[in-house]
Amino acid sequence: MAATSVTSLSIGATASLNTKLNLFSQSKSASPRINSLKLQSFCGLKADSSLRCDSESSFLGKQSSAALWRHLAPSAQRENLNLCKSLQPQASYKVAVLGAAGGIGQPLALLIKMSPLVATLNLYDIANVKGVAADISHCNTPSKVQDFTGPSELANALKGVDVVVIPAGVPRKPGMTRDDLFNINAGIVKSLVEAVADNCPDAFIHIISNPVNSTVPIAAEVLKQKDEQIQELTIRTQNGGTEVVEAKAGAGSATLSMAYAAARFVESSLRALDGDSDVFECTFVESDLTELPFFASRVKLGKKGVEAFVTSDLHGLSEYEQKALEALKPELKASIEKGIAFAHKQAVAA
Numbered sequence: 001m002a003a004t005s006v007t008s009l010s011i012g013a014t015a016s017l018n019t020k021l022n023l024f025s026q027s028k029s030a031s032p033r034i035n036s037l038k039l040q041s042f043c044g045l046k047a048d049s050s051l052r053c054d055s056e057s058s059f060l061g062k063q064s065s066a067a068l069w070r071h072l073a074p075s076a077q078r079e080n081l082n083l084c085k086s087l088q089p090q091a092s093y094k095v096a097v098l099g100a101a102g103g104i105g106q107p108l109a110l111l112i113k114m115s116p117l118v119a120t121l122n123l124y125d126i127a128n129v130k131g132v133a134a135d136i137s138h139c140n141t142p143s144k145v146q147d148f149t150g151p152s153e154l155a156n157a158l159k160g161v162d163v164v165v166i167p168a169g170v171p172r173k174p175g176m177t178r179d180d181l182f183n184i185n186a187g188i189v190k191s192l193v194e195a196v197a198d199n200c201p202d203a204f205i206h207i208i209s210n211p212v213n214s215t216v217p218i219a220a221e222v223l224k225q226k227d228e229q230i231q232e233l234t235i236r237t238q239n240g241g242t243e244v245v246e247a248k249a250g251a252g253s254a255t256l257s258m259a260y261a262a263a264r265f266v267e268s269s270l271r272a273l274d275g276d277s278d279v280f281e282c283t284f285v286e287s288d289l290t291e292l293p294f295f296a297s298r299v300k301l302g303k304k305g306v307e308a309f310v311t312s313d314l315h316g317l318s319e320y321e322q323k324a325l326e327a328l329k330p331e332l333k334a335s336i337e338k339g340i341a342f343a344h345k346q347a348v349a350a
């Protein structure tokens with residue numbers, strides 16, 4: 001039997017594009033490290049709009065909850081916080097269970113459905129998840145339950161998710177070691193974590209699929225590789241024009257790809273003028289998406305030009321993206337001001 005000092009491991013806030021890889025393990029006997037602001041997370045079974053601090057129905061149980069409270073109360077007082085007030089849970093988080101139709105996935109989904117902190121519970125599996133979701137959705141707690149079946153629906157299951165739990169894969173049969181599961185479960189975990197990195201890179205990821213001593217490192221590696229790929233891709237995108245100038249070695253800059261992009265924009269403009277209500281393009285344009293007066297934005301085109309901005313594009317940025325956005329602002333601001341000053345000067349001179 002493979003050595004397992006751990007029974008479940010978690011990876012927190014992983015592919016946040018800044019190598020912020022945070023691994024920690026929980027043995028069955030380990031006591032949880034608790035941040036007072038996160039105390040409400042431990043009140044999961046209480047599906048009520050308000051919680052008592054000595055909640056008996058916490059996942060921690062009555063004694064542990066009381067011990068936790070004794071531990072936290074002095075520091076709460078020191079910080080002059082009314083912890084009880086801060087324990088009002090709000091159903092605002094999105095959780096996904098991948099492998100939700102399985103032996104662990106089903107009761108896990110049911111238990112998560114009890115949490116007052118969950119607004120949306122996405123249940124994903126390669127089969128049989130519709131019935132599970134329908135069944136669980138009849139529990140009258142606040143969260144909305146959605147089902148997703150098969151790889152084509154995986155990305156949608158993960159969009160905007162805050163916490164992902166992965167009990168997908170095969171379990172042991174008598175006579176098997178956990179390591180015997182490696183050949184099947186390694187690939188499953190790899191592909192699921194790749195999808196997490198692509199769709200909710202800042203989510204907490206909890207891996208249950210065995211052998212965890214290998215599947216957690218697989219997940220960590222997948223996330224690191226994705227991180228490197230994103231950085232490479234960002235630099236390549238920033239230098240796209242230079243790549244062509246250098247390849248043409250003095251014979252000009254981008255012409256074919258630019259003509260293609262412009263022709264596509266013309267076609268989109270014509271469709272918008274023609275009344276098509278589903279025309280979206282990216283363009284550097286006067287915009288109030290940021291504090292800068294112009295910004296490259298995805299816009300909806302209509303008969304009168306730009307009809308709306310897709311504001312959601314700037315929501316949920318990873319730390320890497322947020323830093324990159326802040327870093328570009330001074331240079332972009334200077335370029336915009338230079339253009340405006342030039343136009344003013346010309347107007348005065350005329």
Ligand SMILES: NC(=O)C1=CN([C@@H]2O[C@H](COP(=O)(O)OP(=O)(O)OC[C@H]3O[C@@H](n4cnc5c(N)ncnc54)[C@H](O)[C@@H]3O)[C@@H](O)[C@H]2O)C=CC1
Nearest residue numbers: 007008099101102103104125126168169170171208209210
């Ligand atoms: N970390 C730990 O302490 C423990 C880990 N486990 C492990 O948890 C895993 C799940 O165990 P059970 O729920 O009993 O197994 P199960 O066979 O009942 O459920 C697994 C589920 O995963 C789904 N699945 C398979 N491939 C998938 C994919 N590519 N994407 C999404 N879903 C997929 C299956 O359709 C099934 O619904 C096993 O690997 C088991 O060894 C089990 C107990 C404790």
Ligand SMILES: O=C([O-])CC(=O)C(=O)O
Nearest residue numbers: 004007171172177178210
């Ligand atoms: O023994 C298994 O295969 C499942 C497991 O990891 C556990 O129960 O600790």
